[in-house]
Amino acid sequence: MERYQTAVDAALSMRPDQPVYCFRPKVLAEDARRFAGLFPGKTAYAVKTNGEPFVLATLAQAGIDCFDVASPAEFAAVRGVAPSAEMLYMHPVKAQSHIRLALETYRIRTLSLDHEDEVAKILRVVRALDIDPGDITLFVRIATKGQAAYELSKKFGAAPAHAVELLQRIDRIGFRCGLCFHVGSQIEDPQTYERALASADWIRSRAGVPIVALDVGGGFPAVYGHDPRRRTPEMPSLEELMAQLRQDISDWGFDTLPLVAEPGRVIVARSISLVVRVLLKKGRRLYINDGIWASLSDSWTGKITLPARFIPDPARKRRAGNPDEIVPFKVCGATCDSVDILSRPFWLPETVDTGDWIEIGHIGAYSLSLRTHFNGFYPDTVVEVETPFEAGEAPSGFASIETMAD
Ligand SMILES: *Cc1c(COP(=O)(O)O)cnc(C)c1O
Secondary structure (H helix, E strand, C coil), rough: CCCCCCHHHHHHCCCCCCCCCEHHHHHHHHHHHHEEEEEEEECEEEEEHHCCCCHHHHHCCCCCEEEEECCHHHHHHHHHHHCCCCEEEEEEEECCCHHHHHHHCCCEEEEEECCCHHHHHHHHHHHHCCCCCCHHHEEEECCCCCCCECCCCCCCEEHHHHHHHHHHHHHHHEEEEECCCCEEEEEECCCHHHHHHHHHHHHHHHCCCCCEEEECCCCCCCCCCCCCCCCCCCCCHHHHHHHHHHHHHHHHCCCCCEEEEEECCCHHHHHHHEEEEEEEECHHHHHEEECCCCCCCCHHHCHHHHHHHCCCCCCCCCCCCCCEEEEEEEECCCCCCCCEEEEEEEEECCCCCCEEEECCCCCCCCCHHHCCCCHCCCCEEEEECCCCCCCCCCCEECCCCCCCCC
């Protein structure tokens, strides 16, 4: 990987026409250690957030030795960089052949589910492979309600009474029982975990079976930018949030159980920024070389404000507009598809023009993991950058906020 001091150095030296991911291994290691140091249990990095080998290898070197995986490709990616790391197969709905691969080839012994037919699938493989069910922990995923930028509880999770039945069924077979939830990504309300813990406690007391572990999932918020014209949302720091979570865990009597967390976004977001180029400026529109089919998929741009840094091309000698005026630009993506327009504008100096670059910060989560080959565009250039995004000149704008007149 080529190395640069800053992303601005990378842009000015490479003059790239392709989007460039600027990876900061030190920041990743720091954020991983910070989380693991604050969470009172096992930290299982959620591979779907960003499963690039360079990310997984950096995490393994930083001491992360447990990974939340959901597919054969993720099993292989983790095994490839961290052969002795533990894997938790926490997808509630799995293909029978993938369960077999997990248990037989990868020797995974922890799985999650939210339905009795999934218990039957797992049991079939366990019998076929002659594994002792007592070596396997099945986490029942419970439905939760809460405020997160991306609600995930609508898709998975057993209602409380159903979860009680599942635990009793699992225990009767001889599997070890765990409880898990995943409140959604980028929680917006610090009470979210408390409500889930209350529900877990109700289920545990009704089920009356031994529970060997509690997994509180992901959802821990990453730090992003914000629109300076609006009030900053009142989110506690990770330290404060974790102090609250520890308190809630102990208030609901789960502090004597082994705990697991599955953080994704909070660990990887800050470690990557993206340098995109303005291919054309047309009035208040910017056509850039990335878009919703690559690193800026719609879900991202709709809800989260990312800090952005304007990198003017020194080769352009004349510029129109006021460099101190930050104005909204509609952003059109690289493909020919007319839906490839970001739903929120980028706010940048009025002088931005064709050929300039924009560095979008804190984009390590759910960006490159979601890119597609659509229309033949597939950004895949990664460089290593020494300093954190915040270390340079203050970001001169921000990407993706809520409203813009067309
Ligand atoms: C996506 C996912 C995570 C990670 O969520 P973040 O909000 O990125 O922390 C954790 N657990 C499960 C089950 C997931 O599906």
